[in-house]
Amino acid sequence: MKLVSAEEFDLRREVEYGSPEQNEAVKTIVQTIKMEGDAALLRYTEQFDGMKLEASGLRVTKEELKAAYDVVEPSFVTAIQAAAANIRAFHARQKRNSWMDLQPDGSLLGQIIRPLKRVGVYVPGGKAAYPSSVLMNVIPAQVAGVPEIVMVTPPATGGKAGIDPYILVAAAEAGVHEIYRVGGAQAVAALAYGTDTIRPVDKICGPGNIYVALAKREVYGVVDIDSIAGPSEIAVLADDSANPAYVAADLLSQAEHDEMASAILVTPSEAFAKACQAELERQLAALPRKAIAGASIERYGAILLVDSIEEGIDVINQLAPEHFELIVENPMGYLGRVENAGAIFLGPYSSEPVGDYFAGPNHIIPTNGTARFSSPVDVDDFIKKSSLIYYSKEALLENGATIMELARREGLEGHARAIEVRLQQEGKAGNEHG
Numbered sequence: 354m355k356l357v358s359a360e361e362f363d364l365r366r367e368v369e370y371g372s373p374e375q376n377e378a379v380k381t382i383v384q385t386i387k388m389e390g391d392a393a394l395l396r397y398t399e400q401f402d403g404m405k406l407e408a409s410g411l412r413v414t415k416e417e418l419k420a421a422y423d424v425v426e427p428s429f430v431t432a433i434q435a436a437a438a439n440i441r442a443f444h445a446r447q448k449r450n451s452w453m454d455l456q457p458d459g460s461l462l463g464q465i466i467r468p469l470k471r472v473g474v475y476v477p478g479g480k481a482a483y484p485s486s487v488l489m490n491v492i493p494a495q496v497a498g499v500p501e502i503v504m505v506t507p508p509a510t511g512g513k514a515g516i517d518p519y520i521l522v523a524a525a526e527a528g529v530h531e532i533y534r535v536g537g538a539q540a541v542a543a544l545a546y547g548t549d550t551i552r553p554v555d556k557i558c559g560p561g562n563i564y565v566a567l568a569k570r571e572v573y574g575v576v577d578i579d580s581i582a583g584p585s586e587i588a589v590l591a592d593d594s595a596n597p598a599y600v601a602a603d604l605l606s607q608a609e610h611d612e613m614a615s616a617i618l619v620t621p622s623e624a625f626a627k628a629c630q631a632e633l634e635r636q637l638a639a640l641p642r643k644a645i646a647g648a649s650i651e652r653y654g655a656i657l658l659v660d661s662i663e664e665g666i667d668v669i670n671q672l673a674p675e676h677f678e679l680i681v682e683n684p685m686g687y688l689g690r691v692e693n694a695g696a697i698f699l700g701p702y703s704s705e706p707v708g709d710y711f712a713g714p715n716h717i718i719p720t721n722g723t724a725r726f727s728s729p730v731d732v733d734d735f736i737k738k739s740s741l742i743y744y745s746k747e748a749l750l751e752n753g754a755t756i757m758e759l760a761r762r763e764g765l766e767g768h769a770r771a772i773e774v775r776l777q778q779e780g781k782a783g784n785e786h787g
Contacts, residue, residue, distance in 0.1 A: 354630055354633055354654045355654070356626055356630065356655075356656045359619070359664070359668050362657050370567075371566075375563060375564065375567060379564055379571055382538040382564075383541070383542040383545075385397075386542035390543075390546075390549055391550050394411070394539055394548055395407070395408065397539040398508060401536075401537055403509060403514075404514065406508065411551070412550065413534060415530070417516075418522075418530075418532075421518035421519075421521035421522045422522055424518040425519055425522050429522070430522060433523050433526050435711070436485070437527060439712060439713040440492045440713050441492050441495075441496065442713060444496045447493075447732040448496055448497070449732075449733075449736075452464055458748040459746075460742075461742075462740075463741040464741060466736050466737075467736065467738075467739070468494075468498035468499045468735060468736055469494075469497070469499050469735050469736065469737060471500075471501040471553075472499050472501070472555060472557075472558065473503050473544035473556070474487070474503070474505070474558055475536075475540065475544075475557060475558070475559035475560070476520055476559055477506070477507070477536075477559075477562065477565070478509070478517060482517035482519055484517075484519045484522070485716065486560060486717070487504070487529070488526075488527055489715050489730065491527040492527060493715065493732050493734065494735040498735075501531070501554075502529055502531070503529075503533070503544070504533070505533045505536065505544060506520055506536060507535070507536025507537065507540075533551055537561075538567065541557060541565060542568060544557050545572035545575050546572075553576070555576060556578065556735070557578050558578065566583075569581060579730055582717075584653075585607050585610040585611060585675060585720065586617075586672075586674045586675040586676065586720055587604060587606070587616050587617070587677075587678065588617045588669055588678070589604060589618050589619065589678040590619045590620070590665045590669055590680070591619075592620065592621060592662060593624070593625050594680075597628040597629045597631075597632045598632050598636075599704070600618060600678075600680060601629050601636050602636060602704075603678060604616040604629075604654070605633065605636055605637060605640060606704070607705065608645070608646040608647075608650050611645065611649065612652070613649065616653070616654045617655050617656075617672065617674070619665045619668050619669065620657075620658065621659050621664075630656065637650070662681055663690070666691060669691065670691070670693045671693075672693075673722040673724040673725045674694055675696070676695065676698065677691065677694035677695075677697050677698065678703070679697065679699050679700075680700065694724055695718030695720075695728075696708050696718050715729040715730045715731060716729075717729060717730040746779060756769075
């Protein structure tokens with residue numbers, strides 16, 4: 354991993370919007386699914402996943418869900434149950450209620466909060482299986498009160514025929530019973546527009562490859578989406594009090610995700626930086642996903658030398674990383690200066706995988722610097738809000754002239770007259786037309 358000064362490192366990270374060929378391919382797939390439904394869905398499933406299915410075989414059966422439990426270890430079921438309990442407890446604290454406020458003049462103002470009716474969850478299955486993603490998408494939607502949650506996942510996980518049983522068990526434990534064996538852009542299109550087999554949803558969430566990301570962008574507006582997820586990122590700000598072995602391991606934990614993942618260490622200590630370099634080389638040599646992590650470290654990894662912890666936090670705020678670990682003496686003393694980060698991990702024992710899997714906060718977090726303006730997935734992603742306005746006669750008579758003034762200054766006479774006719778009918782003449 355290269356060692357550079359903060360001034361030498363380009364803090365900008367390009368958002369991945371795909372090549373022209375990828376974008377065109379996705380547009381074609383989405384439009385074809387929209388027009389042809391199941392027929393196109395089955396055709397693309399055979400073409401891209403090597404699985405020849407009938408429409409009747411798209412949905413995962415109850416028997417398959419039960420059979421998955423016979424394959425996975427009991428320890429996994431226990432672990433997924435414990436993680437689910439933590440995630441549910443954390444997200445339950447985010448839930449909000451509708452409210453109304455009665456004004457002295459008899460008017461009633463408020464906000465009605467309702468859950469979305471039907472949500473689609475995409476669970477990737479290309480290079481590996483991610484049962485934790487099932488929990489992180491499904492549980493916030495359940496806490497929000499979404500009555501219908503449908504899951505799609507490729508019919509061949511990691512290149513092997515069949516859905517990974519760990520994904521199925523995670524879905525069953527999370528309470529998802531409507532699951533379809535379809536993936537890629539075609540699955541996103543099916544969720545958005547519906548087919549004879551899959552009814553359309555109101556929102557699509559969950560990570561995927563570039564084709565899934567582009568398809569979500571393509572259908573946005575027909576349905577809502579969570580975000581356009583980019584490669585995973587971690588930034589660690591550490592001083593001499595940190596353990597180089599811990600920091601190196603945490604950097605590699607993100608680098609192993611993807612060749613395009615980003616792992617960055619920021620430190621004011623050159624001695625610590627060199628110790629981490631040595632640890633990275635040692636640990637990388639024994640990592641099963643060495644090729645992926647090595648490519649990530651080579652292309653997108655760096656150790657940035659800064660003059661102080663304060664300057665390091667300034668760098669972090671510019672990076673706006675997905676995951677940020679603050680491993681310094683008295684990390685709580687610096688927390689107030691951190692403005693841009695998707696998830697913040699404090700101290701030597703808050704390793705990023707603690708948040709990825711178990712602690713409770715969501716691991717679907719803004720990437721590509723979008724933590725400057727966006728947030729992790731939470732309960733609010735699965736609700737919609739309606740404003741409530743009940744205006745009394747007294748309030749309209751009191752404020753009608755002011756409303757007409759504002760309408761006429763915008764040249765909208767019809768708006769003004771909608772108020773004026775009421776004032777006249779109620780015995781109070783409106784202002785003359787201006």
